Amino acid sequence: MVRIYTKEEIDKIARSGAVLARTMAVLKKEVAIGVTLKHLDDVAREYIRNEGGEPAFLNYQPGGAEHPYMASICTSINEIVVHGFPTDRTIKVGDVLKVDCGVLLDGMYSDSAFTVIAGKGTQKAQNLVKATHKALEEAIKAIRPGAHIGDIGYAVEYVAKRSGVSVVQGLTGHGVGYGLHEDPYVYNYGNKGEGLLLKPGMVFAIEPMLCTGRGQVKQLKDESWAMVDKGLSAQFEHTIAITETGVKILTSL
Numbered sequence: 722m723v724r725i726y727t728k729e730e731i732d733k734i735a736r737s738g739a740v741l742a743r744t745m746a747v748l749k750k751e752v753a754i755g756v757t758l759k760h761l762d763d764v765a766r767e768y769i770r771n772e773g774g775e776p777a778f779l780n781y782q783p784g785g786a787e788h789p790y791m792a793s794i795c796t797s798i799n800e801i802v803v804h805g806f807p808t809d810r811t812i813k814v815g816d817v818l819k820v821d822c823g824v825l826l827d828g829m830y831s832d833s834a835f836t837v838i839a840g841k842g843t844q845k846a847q848n849l850v851k852a853t854h855k856a857l858e859e860a861i862k863a864i865r866p867g868a869h870i871g872d873i874g875y876a877v878e879y880v881a882k883r884s885g886v887s888v889v890q891g892l893t894g895h896g897v898g899y900g901l902h903e904d905p906y907v908y909n910y911g912n913k914g915e916g917l918l919l920k921p922g923m924v925f926a927i928e929p930m931l932c933t934g935r936g937q938v939k940q941l942k943d944e945s946w947a948m949v950d951k952g953l954s955a956q957f958e959h960t961i962a963i964t965e966t967g968v969k970i971l972t973s974l
């Protein structure tokens with residue numbers, strides 16, 4: 722079931738999203754060569770709690786998972802796409818680091834992610850990160866009442882193709898609000914005009930994930946998802962709401 726949120730509910734999700742946006746801004750500043758992933762996790766947890774929220778990923782146990790997730794952020798490097806665990810590994814020159822975080826505030830979840838390259842990075846890495854950021858922008862531009870969910874995937878795929886990178890297969894965005902993961906799946910590929918009709922009040926986490934290789938992923942023992950061909954991957958994510966007239970980003974400053 723795809724929920725339709727009221728204006729009041731969307732305002733609440735926006736407040737959760739505002740805390741998350743500020744958390745992400747703080748995390749971006751903390752990213753530096755030599756810093757541990759665990760440090761970023763500590764900063765996120767403390768910042769969110771200080772704002773009166775709770776880290777949404779901490780103790781989260783999706784159906785099928787063997788144990789709850791024991792951190793507040795996911796830190797996924799290079800060929801790891803998502804769900805990388807913030808260990809005491811340090812950030813190294815050239816790392817393509819994805820930081821994914823969620824906030825629970827006043828009963829509402831928000832979800833967001835960004836990618837940064839530590840240091841300058843190769844041309845290939847820069848192109849990938851730029852393309853993935855563009856894919857999120859274009860996906861959001863495709864969203865308005867009367868559009869279809871396939872338009873979102875089409876936009877992501879179009880940017881990927883034009884940039885010479887691939888869409889990561891099998892990992893998707895999702896509805897978000899009362900739950901961290903709600904219906905529908907928001908695919909990063911699709912056809913214009915196909916799939917769910919977008920209506921005011923729907924709230925989605927849009928999360929394009931692109932890669933330099935062929936797009937196949939597998940889950941590792943630590944439950945992170947990695948590119949099978951060890952190519953680089955990037956991800957950007959915003960929580961958005963569909964309004965009467967268009968779209969509102971709920972996780973930007």
Ligand code: MF3
Nearest residue numbers: 778779781790795804821832
């Ligand atoms: N943003 C991640 C996703 O949409 C959520 C990870 S939840 C975790 O898949 F608890 F597993 F980290």
Ligand code: CO
Nearest residue numbers: 832926928958
């Ligand atoms: Co998400």
